[in-house]
Structure formats: structure tokens, C-alpha cells
Amino acid sequence: MSENVKTITEQIYLMIRNDILRQNRKMGERLTVKQLQDQLGVSSTPIREALTRLQQDGLIEYQPNVGMRVVTMTEKDLREIFQMMVEYDCIAMRFACESSEREELLRRLSHVQENAAQCLRLSDLEKWEELSDEFHLEFYHFCNNRRLRVAAEKNRLQFGIFSNAYQRLPANQRDIQCQHDEILRCLMAGDDDRAIQMLRKHTEASMEKALRCLRSVKADD
Incomplete structure (x- = not known):
């Protein structure tokens, strides 16, 4: 070719x-x-x-x-996607935080959140969405496990069908930004267990947002 x-x-x-x-x-x-x-x-x-x-x-x-x-997705499909994603994300966070590059990870997460907050103030939605995803992807960057990154990639693509929908709503943007801030605060304080707990709550809240989007799409059909 x-x-x-x-x-x-x-x-x-x-x-x-x-x-x-x-x-x-x-x-x-x-x-x-x-x-x-x-x-x-x-x-x-x-x-x-x-x-x-x-x-x-x-x-x-x-x-x-x-x-x-x-692809057509049911509520069961969506729940399965989020169930897998939170496990991948938690493992990636744990591996990244245990790496020798923890300080660099925290620096980059802080940078992502500062830029994301600025984008919200300027109503730069497209850039904010990229940074919202980047917050999660930083853990994969620092987890030093290629197989974990590959396994999570396909799941995150399917997840993206709905995250791009619910992330457009201003109230959801503020929720997500605050939840990412809380996760980062826990990591900065060295409380990794609390950070993982917050990540699970964040993913559960995101799943509910995605389910509402899915129901709305089906109601319009």
C-alpha cells in the first residue's frame, strides 16, 4: 500500500x-x-x-x-463500559502514583486543571473537553504498563460517544471540574486511597449523566 x-x-x-x-x-x-x-x-x-x-x-x-x-448501545452496554473504565482508571492511578515520577504526574495534573479552569472561564468548550479527558489519560501516561493502556483504549473510545454529549452541558462541566479538583487535592495530600474513592464516585456520577443522554437519544427516535 x-x-x-x-x-x-x-x-x-x-x-x-x-x-x-x-x-x-x-x-x-x-x-x-x-x-x-x-x-x-x-x-x-x-x-x-x-x-x-x-x-x-x-x-x-x-x-x-x-x-x-x-454501534447501538443499550443501558446494559453503557453500564458495562463504565464498570470496566473505572477499574482501568483506578489501576492506572495506583500504578502512576507508585511510580518514581509521581511528582511530575502531580505537576502535570495541576497544569491540566489550571488550563481547564481557564477554558471554562473563557467558554472554550472544545479545549476544556480535551483537558477533561487528559486528566484521566495522564494516569495512563505514567502507569508504565502498555498492556493496561491498550486494554483501556477501546473501552474509552466507546465511552467517548456519550462523554462528548454530557460534557457539553454547563452544569456537568462544573461538576466534572470540581470532581477532578477533589481527586487532585487528595493526591497532593498523599491520600491515594481517598483519591481512588473519589475517582469511583466521579465515574458513577458520569455514568448517570451518560445514561440520561442515552435515554434522551432513545426518546427522540
Whole structure:
């Protein structure tokens, strides 16, 4: 495969992935190669490769006699995603805090929170969403466990379908910012057990926000 085709495949993959995560492509929406060819004006090869990657990510699914569709999630699916995510996040936090780079981790978390607070003041929602995710991803950066990062990646992608929805609401933004601040305060005080407890409460609250979004989407169908 040429480098040019790889680049096109990556662009198509990112475009469709972002559309799904932003819910510009709704759950259950059918995706056909012909449809995407007409929309994007490219050959079928990079489209098929992009769809294969998205299927591996768990963002689209193949159904016999139907074809490719954006993944459809039930409340049970959503609960399972959050149940797995909180366990991955807690393990990553524990490993990161026990590493020799703990001070650097805390410095970076503080930097993330300061920037996130500034974004809220300036109503820079897109940047705040990135920083909200970055708060969690810093633990994976410092956990020194590649397998844990890989295992969590697919789960976090599916989680992103709903986090991007509920994070747009101002009240939820303030809640999330305060919860991240509390987790950081516990870590700065050296109370890692309390920080993990706060992380679990934070994830439970986020799950409830996501469930409300899912119910709202289904009510509109």
C-alpha cells in the first residue's frame, strides 16, 4: 500500500470516528462504501480499511444482511463500559502514583486543571473537553504498563460517544471540574486511597449523566 493511500485511510478513519463520537452519525446509522464514496470522492479501498479499523475499535458493527452500522448501545452496554473504565482508571492511578515520577504526574495534573479552569472561564468548550479527558489519560501516561493502556483504549473510545454529549452541558462541566479538583487535592495530600474513592464516585456520577443522554437519544427516535 502506498503512503498516499495510508494517509487517505487515516483521514477517513478519523473523520468517521469523530462524527460518531460527536454523534453526527447516530447510533444504528447504516454506513455503506458507496455512500461514503459519494460523500468523500475517494476509491473504495481506503474506505474499507477505515471501516475495518472502526469495527476493531467497537464503534461500528457488521450485521448479516444489513452491513455496517454505527454501534447501538443499550443501558446494559453503557453500564458495562463504565464498570470496566473505572477499574482501568483506578489501576492506572495506583500504578502512576507508585511510580518514581509521581511528582511530575502531580505537576502535570495541576497544569491540566489550571488550563481547564481557564477554558471554562473563557467558554472554550472544545479545549476544556480535551483537558477533561487528559486528566484521566495522564494516569495512563505514567502507569508504565502498555498492556493496561491498550486494554483501556477501546473501552474509552466507546465511552467517548456519550462523554462528548454530557460534557457539553454547563452544569456537568462544573461538576466534572470540581470532581477532578477533589481527586487532585487528595493526591497532593498523599491520600491515594481517598483519591481512588473519589475517582469511583466521579465515574458513577458520569455514568448517570451518560445514561440520561442515552435515554434522551432513545426518546427522540
